Amino acid sequence: MRVRDLPLSTAVIDHFESRGIEELYPPQVAAVEAGVAEGRRLVAAVPTASGKTFIATLAMLTADGPGLYIVPLRALAREKYETFSDIPGVSVGISTGDYDATDEQLGDNDIVVATSEKVDSAIRNGADWIADLACVVVDEVHLVGSEGRGPTLEVTLATLQRRAPGVQVVALSATVANPEDLADWLDAGLVQSDWRPVDLRTGVYAGNAVSFDDGTTLDIAVAGDPADATNATEALVSDTVDGGGQALAFVRSRREAESLADRLATAGLGSAPDIAGEIRDPDGTETGRRLADCVESGVAFHHAGLRSDHRVAVERAFRDRDLRVICATPTLAAGVNVPARRVVIRDQQRYTGSGMEWLPVLEVHQMCGRAGRPHLDPYGEAVLVGDGDTRDELRARYVEADPERVESQLADPNALRTHVLSIVSSDFAASREGVLDVLDATFYAHGTPTIELSGVVDTAVADLVSMEMIRDDGGLAATDLGERVSRQYVAPETGARVVAGLRTAAGMETVTGLTALEIVCDTPDMQDTYLGNRERAEMYRFAQSHAAEFTTAMGETDAFEAWLTAVKTARILHEWTEGASAADLVERFRIGPGDLESRIERAEWLLGAADAIAEVVDADAAVPFRKVRARL
Numbered sequence: 001m002r003v004r005d006l007p008l009s010t011a012v013i014d015h016f017e018s019r020g021i022e023e024l025y026p027p028q029v030a031a032v033e034a035g036v037a038e039g040r041r042l043v044a045a046v047p048t049a050s051g052k053t054f055i056a057t058l059a060m061l062t063a064d065g066p067g068l069y070i071v072p073l074r075a076l077a078r079e080k081y082e083t084f085s086d087i088p089g090v091s092v093g094i095s096t097g098d099y100d101a102t103d104e105q106l107g108d109n110d111i112v113v114a115t116s117e118k119v120d121s122a123i124r125n126g127a128d129w130i131a132d133l134a135c136v137v138v139d140e141v142h143l144v145g146s147e148g149r150g151p152t153l154e155v156t157l158a159t160l161q162r163r164a165p166g167v168q169v170v171a172l173s174a175t176v177a178n179p180e181d182l183a184d185w186l187d188a189g190l191v192q193s194d195w196r197p198v199d200l201r202t203g204v205y206a207g208n209a210v211s212f213d214d215g216t217t218l219d220i221a222v223a224g225d226p227a228d229a230t231n232a233t234e235a236l237v238s239d240t241v242d243g244g245g246q247a248l249a250f251v252r253s254r255r256e257a258e259s260l261a262d263r264l265a266t267a268g269l270g271s272a273p274d275i276a277g278e279i280r281d282p283d284g285t286e287t288g289r290r291l292a293d294c295v296e297s298g299v300a301f302h303h304a305g306l307r308s309d310h311r312v313a314v315e316r317a318f319r320d321r322d323l324r325v326i327c328a329t330p331t332l333a334a335g336v337n338v339p340a341r342r343v344v345i346r347d348q349q350r351y352t353g354s355g356m357e358w359l360p361v362l363e364v365h366q367m368c369g370r371a372g373r374p375h376l377d378p379y380g381e382a383v384l385v386g387d388g389d390t391r392d393e394l395r396a397r398y399v400e401a402d403p404e405r406v407e408s409q410l411a412d413p414n415a416l417r418t419h420v421l422s423i424v425s426s427d428f429a430a431s432r433e434g435v436l437d438v439l440d441a442t443f444y445a446h447g448t449p450t451i452e453l454s455g456v457v458d459t460a461v462a463d464l465v466s467m468e469m470i471r472d473d474g475g476l477a478a479t480d481l482g483e484r485v486s487r488q489y490v491a492p493e494t495g496a497r498v499v500a501g502l503r504t505a506a507g508m509e510t511v512t513g514l515t516a517l518e519i520v521c522d523t524p525d526m527q528d529t530y531l532g533n534r535e536r537a538e539m540y541r542f543a544q545s546h547a548a549e550f551t552t553a554m555g556e557t558d559a560f561e562a563w564l565t566a567v568k569t570a571r572i573l574h575e576w577t578e579g580a581s582a583a584d585l586v587e588r589f590r591i592g593p594g595d596l597e598s599r600i601e602r603a604e605w606l607l608g609a610a611d612a613i614a615e616v617v618d619a620d621a622a623v624p625f626r627k628v629r630a631r632l
Contacts, residue, residue: 074097
């Protein structure tokens with residue numbers, strides 16, 4: 001099937017053909033035959049680089065109205081926005097932040113790209129453009145099984161279908177164990193395929209050789225001890241670059257990513273002085289300088305501790321083939337499009353807080369799926385680095401194993417409270433029965449007996465009543481506090497912490513900017529900041545010396561370590577408002593530039609939410625949320 005056979009305008013067809021897209025891939029043909037261009041719902045569970053984005057684009061361009069493309073990450077939103085903006089005659093909007101805004105101007109676009117959290121927020125705040133949608137595409141729909149954003153994604157899909165009845169849903173997924181369950185939940189057809197445009201072989205390295213799943217073997221000359229995982233990784237990466245390809249090397253931690261990049265930068269793999277200058281000039285942190293030094297030699301590291309513009313620069317340079325190697329943590333695998341000829345997975349375990357644990361099969365398969373760039377690489381290779389003792393286990397665990405089943409995480413009490421409050425405050429339901437009716441459209445309800453769902457909803461309602469966010473007097477209604485908390489897009493636990501902080505501050509003699517920051521940093525919506533053993537004593541002394549400004553007494557918290565971590569975050573942000581430089585804060589508090597960037601952004605949102613909550617709480621204290629937010 002050719003692109004010219006599709007119901008698209010001549011200009012759009014010319015656009016695709018100018019980019020070398022003339023013949024449809026087999027999964028794309030299957031999607032067309034399943035009616036994706038005729039308004040039918042579809043789940044496409046196919047490998048990376050097999051044409052999922054084209055399937056989504058076709059659905060949105062042929063829909064009888066605006067399209068919405070939901071992504072899990074901001075970086076991916078920007079990438080898709082740029083891709084869709086290149087299509088002639090198509091207007092595209094993007095929305096990823098400002099959770100208390102409806103962004104009504106988005107309704108003027110043919111396609112809107114947004115994160116699931118932003119769509120959820122728009123629904124809560126009554127955005128009119130939601131009801132006009134004709135097609136909704138969900139990228140990485142298997143993330144409904146993730147503990148963090150999974151519940152938000154499935155409730156968003158459930159409520160979207162109420163706000164826009166009859167909307168076409170197209171869900172894109174990596175290869176998972178139970179795509180038929182996702183399709184059944186969404187009342188959609190299923191296109192499932194293992195086809196890839198570039199052949200991929202996956203293998204395990206041990207003893208100077210890689211044994212691949214197609215029965216072939218590749219000999220690798222390793223300098224030094226061949227059983228050393230880093231020696232083997234360097235040899236595998238160098239072999240790829242020497243053959244004219246690019247490599248991605250995945251390791252367990254930020255420190256390991258930087259260390260490996262430093263080592264590979266001395267191996268003479270390439271040179272990218274212009275990109276290094278782009279990174280070096282605006283940044284004064286040691287992390288930025290270290291990244292620029294590596295990039296000079298054609299190698300980069302990539303992790304969440306980098307500034308967002310540095311991550312974007314690395315990704316773009318790799319796609320443009322200016323960089324030969326990226327050493328990354330596993331988060332890159334689920335993010336933007338950065339394919340390479342060879343993927344090397346040095347570490348298959350990571351520290352989770354209580355010990356080392358194996359990576360999920362799906363996560364490893366996503367890393368492997370980055371191997372092989374269409375039109376550029378003749379093949380793709382993914383190699384798990386092991387040794388004689390682990391070779392068979394790695395093959396059985398990852399090469400031969402199917403990925404895990406996708407299971408709903410909505411039963412988590414925190415998630416359920418958040419979404420029950422949202423359902424009630426958004427006037428989707430005014431009774432327990434009404435809440436159950438809304439939740440009946442979720443993936444969780446799809447596989448859960450009604451009596452069990454009813455029990456967890458009763459618990460969530462009782463919790464919200466005790467938090468003063470819902471009234472339960474024959475029917476359910478959100479209080480002014482509950483409505484404000486939901487519209488500000490913070491968790492009920494965050495709203496309750498803000499209220500408690502306000503009431504405590506009303507009896508305090510000393511209320512400062514540090515007070516405001518301690519309140520918002522000690523909430524579940526603020527990201528944790530690592531508190532090392534070496535700085536714990538110093539942070540304890542800081543907490544003692546500023547005890548009069550804090551709403552939590554040091555001896556009255558059951559989670560002292562967590563509170564002390566919040567104090568560290570508050571202290572960093574306070575010093576930032578007082579004029580401390582990013583370079584100074586990064587060095588003194590042992591955080592990444594990206595950590596500082598994300599904490600500032602999150603604190604701005606939470607301070608704004610806290611200020612809005614304060615307006616509906618009967619508290620005498622004037623906690624300076626607004627002033628601190630302005631100084632951030």
